[in-house]
Amino acid sequence: MKRFLLGVATLAGLFLASSQAWSADRLLNASYDVGRELFAQVNKAFVAEHPGVAIDQSHAGTSAQARAIAEGLGADVVTFNQVLDIEFLVSKGLISADWQKDFPENASPFYSLPSFLVRAGNPKNIKDWNDLVRDDVQVIFPNPKTSGNARYTYLAATAYAKEAFKGDDAKVKEFVTKLFNNVPIFDSGGRAATTTFVQREIGDVLITFESETRGVRREYGDDKFEQVTPSVSLLAEFPVAIVDTVADEHGTRDLAKTYLDFLYTPQGQDIAARNGLRARDAAVAAKYKAEFPDVRLLTVEDVFGGWAKIQAEHFAAGGLLDQTYGSR
Secondary structure, eight states: OHHHHHHHHHHHHHHHHHTSOOOTTEEEEEEOTTOHHHHHHHHHHHHHHSTTOEEEEEESOHHHHHHHHHTTOOOSEEEOSOHHHHHHHHHTTSSOTTGGGSSHHHHOOEEEOEEEEEETTOTTOOOSGGGGGSTTOOEEOOOTTTOHHHHHHHHHHHHHHHHHTTTOHHHHHHHHHHHHHTOSOOOSSHHHHHHHHHTSOOOSEEEEEHHHHHHHHHHHOTTTEEEEOOSEEEOEEOOEEEOHHHHHHHTOHHHHHHHHHHTTSHHHHHHHHHTTOEESSHHHHHHTGGGSOOOEEEOHHHHHSOHHHHIIIIISTTSHHHHHHTTO
16 A cells, blocks of 8 residues: 555655755656655665755656656656657757766666566466457556556567567557557556556556566565566666756756766665666676566567657557557
8 A cells, every 4th residue: 555655645745845946955856657666765865875955756657757847847857767758858958869878878777677467376377478468358557658667568569479470560560459459447657557456456467567566566465466577578778867957947967967876876776676676786686686587678679670760650640559559
């Protein structure tokens, strides 16, 4: 229950922050929907090392967050789960075009992958992506129009189908359409989808980031839910950036840089790993290696030719996602 109540507290904190004058020792971090627990811990650790600093949070689907920032949400930094949503802010002149050079690993301090969460005992015997298109399976994941989390699910399913059907575009489209037709409700973000599956008890399988499946299983116990790692999935990077125009206006650029740098420190990496994210730091990754199942990870570059091509072919108006989403 605490995972869901934390969202209310985060929202209240955001409203409080918006009523206060901005200063060089206060940041607003606009982040992805299921990152609440992670950044509650990150912020506590960061503030402990930087007394007098305050970090406020905003959480939602990253596509929705990007639009909110473009419309005036005063976020000093973004910690997203999809490159395209930062590129959207680049196109609006809010973030510099070379933002990926500002931090290591192309400005992605940790990574994850789409994974499955099923009910105890796995009653539908769900093992891999092909099980998700069966007529007897209901699948839960959020709306890919508003959620970067869901866009990774869509891309991972497409990547699996491309391999399974040896690049036959018609069969790939049919497979992904069947998957979408098995979704009874599309929530706006990843946490709402988790609520639908866990609390409302709708669906046979939840597809979300591995970090979220691990968190739910840890909180509720293996007697309630089980994590299933598919045979293949898609590398999901979690890009971060300073919102240049906002940070300059607020006078927070130095603090914003220090805050995002903290995510790469051994302490920041350890917090990420404890929250089910795969660390970039080799020592931290080795420490938690036994907790993360081996999985063959594909990349958007290898499968789709990069994010620019994905945007043009899949996510642009009338593109392949619209064709699939509109067919349900």
